[in-house]
Amino acid sequence: MKTNTKAANDAHAAPSGKGQRRAPPTDPASIKRLHTRAVNHLKKSDPLLAAVIKRVGPCEMRSEPDAWRALSSSIIGQQISTYAARAIRGRFAALAADHDFPPPDYVLKLSDESLRGIGLSANKTRSIRDLAEHFVSGAIDSQKFQKMDEEEIIAALIPVRGIGRWTAEMFLIFSLGRLDILAVDDLGLRNAMRKIYDLSEPPSPTVMRSIAEPWQPYRSVASWYLWRSLDNEPKVS
Numbered sequence: 001m002k003t004n005t006k007a008a009n010d011a012h013a014a015p016s017g018k019g020q021r022r023a024p025p026t027d028p029a030s031i032k033r034l035h036t037r038a039v040n041h042l043k044k045s046d047p048l049l050a051a052v053i054k055r056v057g058p059c060e061m062r063s064e065p066d067a068w069r070a071l072s073s074s075i076i077g078q079q080i081s082t083y084a085a086r087a088i089r090g091r092f093a094a095l096a097a098d099h100d101f102p103p104p105d106y107v108l109k110l111s112d113e114s115l116r117g118i119g120l121s122a123n124k125t126r127s128i129r130d131l132a133e134h135f136v137s138g139a140i141d142s143q144k145f146q147k148m149d150e151e152e153i154i155a156a157l158i159p160v161r162g163i164g165r166w167t168a169e170m171f172l173i174f175s176l177g178r179l180d181i182l183a184v185d186d187l188g189l190r191n192a193m194r195k196i197y198d199l200s201e202p203p204s205p206t207v208m209r210s211i212a213e214p215w216q217p218y219r220s221v222a223s224w225y226l227w228r229s230l231d232n233e234p235k236v237s
Contacts (some may be wrong), residue, residue, distance in 0.1 A: 024177030026065065035059040038179065042225070045214035049157035049222060056228045059221060063177050067142035068135055069101050075127045075162045076120065084119075092237035103142055104132035117187035127162030136162050145176055173220045180217040184208045192226035 025031050039059055043050040064070040076092060077085035095110065095118065096102035102110075107128060115125040134140040140160070144154055153176070154168040166185045172178040183189060184205035193211055194202045203211065215222040 038221040104135035107132040132162040
C-alpha cells in the first residue's frame with residue numbers, strides 16, 4: 001500500500017522555511033479540529049480501527065508542552081503504579097517553594113537525600129540529575145525540537161540516563177504533539193493489535209508497521225485509541 005506522503009508532510013509542515021515544523025496547536029478549538037481530521041482519516045482507512053474509535057469515543061489526547069517537566073515526570077513514573085507516580089511527582093513539584101515545578105538548575109542544587117526523601121530510587125535520582133545536567137548544559141535544547149525530525153530528537157534524548165527509545169517516543173507523542181509515531185516496543189500496542197486484528201500472538205515490529213501503514217500520518221492518534229481500547233497506559237515491553 002502506498003504511503004500518504006503528502007499528508008504526512010502536511011501534518012506538521014511549516015508555512016515557510018526548509019526543515020521547519022509548525023508547532024502543534026495549543027488552543028482547544030484547534031486541537032479539536034486536528035483530532036477530528038485525524039479520526040476521520042483513521043475511520044476511513046481501517047474498518048477494524050473504526051470500530052474501536054466508535055467504542056472509545058472522541059479523541060481526548062492531552063499533552064505536556066514543557067519538555068523538562070514531561071521528561072522528568074516520565075522518569076519518575078517508570079516501572080511504578082500510576083498512583084505511586086502521581087504521589088511522587090507531587091512531592092517532587094513541592095520541592096521548590098518558588099516554582100510550581102523545580103527547574104533543572106534547582107534540581108542540581110538538591111542533595112541526593114532530598115531526592116531520595118520524596119520516594120525516588122537511587123537509579124531515578126541519578127537519572128533526574130543527568131537529565132537536569134543535559135538541560136542546564138544545553139545538550140538538550142527544547143527550543144530546537146520543533147525544527148528537528150523525530151530521529152534527531154530521539155538521538156538527542158537517549159544519551160540521558162533512564163531515557164530509551166520508548167520514553168523518547170512517548171515524549172514525541174505527548175509533549176511535542178508529533179502525530180505520526182508508532183512505538184513498536186510498547187506492550188499495550190502489541191496486545192491491542194493482537195486482540196483487534198485477531199492475531200495468534202503479539203505482532204512483531206514488522207507486522208505492527210504493516211498494520212499501521214494505512215493510519216499514516218496519524219499513527220500517534222491511532223495508538224492512543226489502541227491504548228484506550230485496553231483502558232491502558234503506554235508501557236514498554
